[in-house]
Amino acid sequence: MRPYKEWYFTTTPKGWIDNETALKWLRKVFIPLTRPARPSQKRLLIIDGHGSHITVDYMWEAYSNNIHIIYLPAHTSHVLQPLDLSCFSALKRAYRTRLERLLADAYCDSSVAGKRAFLECYRLARSEAFTESNIKAGWMATGLWPINMAKPLRSKLLLRNSNQTTTLKLTSRDSDIHTFQKPILEDFGDKQVVWSTPRKSTEYREQARQFGQLVKAMPTDKLFLRKVGKALDEKDFELALCKRRIESLEAELDRLQRTKRRRVEPDPNTQFANIESIRAAQRAVGRNLVKDSDLEEEESSDVESCIQVL
Numbered sequence: 001m002r003p004y005k006e007w008y009f010t011t012t013p014k015g016w017i018d019n020e021t022a023l024k025w026l027r028k029v030f031i032p033l034t035r036p037a038r039p040s041q042k043r044l045l046i047i048d049g050h051g052s053h054i055t056v057d058y059m060w061e062a063y064s065n066n067i068h069i070i071y072l073p074a075h076t077s078h079v080l081q082p083l084d085l086s087c088f089s090a091l092k093r094a095y096r097t098r099l100e101r102l103l104a105d106a107y108c109d110s111s112v113a114g115k116r117a118f119l120e121c122y123r124l125a126r127s128e129a130f131t132e133s134n135i136k137a138g139w140m141a142t143g144l145w146p147i148n149m150a151k152p153l154r155s156k157l158l159l160r161n162s163n164q165t166t167t168l169k170l171t172s173r174d175s176d177i178h179t180f181q182k183p184i185l186e187d188f189g190d191k192q193v194v195w196s197t198p199r200k201s202t203e204y205r206e207q208a209r210q211f212g213q214l215v216k217a218m219p220t221d222k223l224f225l226r227k228v229g230k231a232l233d234e235k236d237f238e239l240a241l242c243k244r245r246i247e248s249l250e251a252e253l254d255r256l257q258r259t260k261r262r263r264v265e266p267d268p269n270t271q272f273a274n275i276e277s278i279r280a281a282q283r284a285v286g287r288n289l290v291k292d293s294d295l296e297e298e299e300s301s302d303v304e305s306c307i308q309v310l
Contacts, residue, residue, distance in 0.1 A: 003123055004119065004123070008025075008028065008029055010024070017050070017052055018052060019051070019052045019055050019057070019058070021052070022050075022052035022053060022055075022058060023052075023055070023057055023058055023061060026058060026061055026062065027061060030045070031061075031065050031067070039066075040066070041066070042066050042067070042068055043065075043066065043067045043068070044067075044068050044070065045062060045067050045068070045069050045070070046069075046070045046072065046144065047069065047070075047071060047072070048071065048072045048077055048081070049071045049072065049073075049074055053069075053071070054071075076152070078157050079142065079152040079155045079157055079158050080142050080143075080144065080152055081142065082135070082138030082139045082141070082142050082144065083138060084138075085138050085141040085142055086134050086135070086137045086138030086141060087129055087130055087134050087135060087138055090128070090129035090134055091125055091126060091129035091130070093129075094124070094125035094126075094128040094129050095121055095122060095125035097125075098120075098121040098124050098125050099113060099117075099121050102117055102121060198232075200232075200236070201229055201232040201233050201236055204228070204229055204232055205229050208225045208228075208229065211225075212225070
């Protein structure tokens with residue numbers, strides 16, 4: 001186990017890092033391995049905002065050892081984390097290669113890699129991926145060192161996801177006024193108007209009113225806008241009727257479900273259910289019970305109302 005002499009191993013109940021494990025890592029791993037030659041020299045620790053990194057004990061331990069903490073903004077690790085941009089991809093690729101070689105030598109592709117095999121493959125992959133050039137490349141790609149603020153802002157990962165957010169953009173009327181997928185800020189010189197997809201007829205009428213004031217609309221254009229507004233009103237009315245209909249049907253369904261029949265649980269010592277168990281089931285579902293006197297009258301009436309054939 002000489003290759004793992006300086007390694008630290010630990011476990012957690014759920015398999016994820018917790019507050020206690022993060023504090024132990026700071027005390028037993030980071031602080032001893034990064035201790036400067038001069039005790040007065042400061043250290044910088046750049047981490048994300050995970051819950052285990054923002055506890056009072058964690059921050060106090062760093063402050064007591066003259067360690068300055070910089071937290072990465074939320075949801076930015078894919079453009080500001082050096083390990084994510086350089087080392088981890090190389091580590092995964094090297095580990096996958098080592099594991100494929102191990103399985104090929106064992107002639108068993110479906111076998112699960114044991115702990116010893118995992119550690120050996122990971123150790124070799126780590127030494128191959130965590131090189132000085134890869135580590136420096138990660139810091140350079142994030143723009144953290146050398147400091148380059150344009151690096152993360154021009155990242156392809158950031159630009160690729162920017163279209164998922166709704167932002168106002170300044171456009172010319174001739175180019176982008178026809179698209180309403182996002183709110184559009186249009187400049188009319190002395191006034192700026194925001195165009196967006198109307199969700200209600202009132203929003204549509206307000207935008208139509210602004211459009212009529214800013215643009216010299218023809219009578220046919222005004223007639224078209226009025227017809228569209230009327231169509232929206234009709235659709236809103238139909239939608240309101242459908243919603244009321246659905247609510248009434250749901251209420252009726254709920255009422256029927258509350259008064260539905262309940263299965264009678266017979267006595268396990270008997271073959272058939274008796275009248276007591278039937279009435280108990282009726283009481284459970286709120287059914288009106290028939291009195292014994294009513295039953296007797298009904299039985300007598302049934303007998304008397306029979307047809308005699310002479």
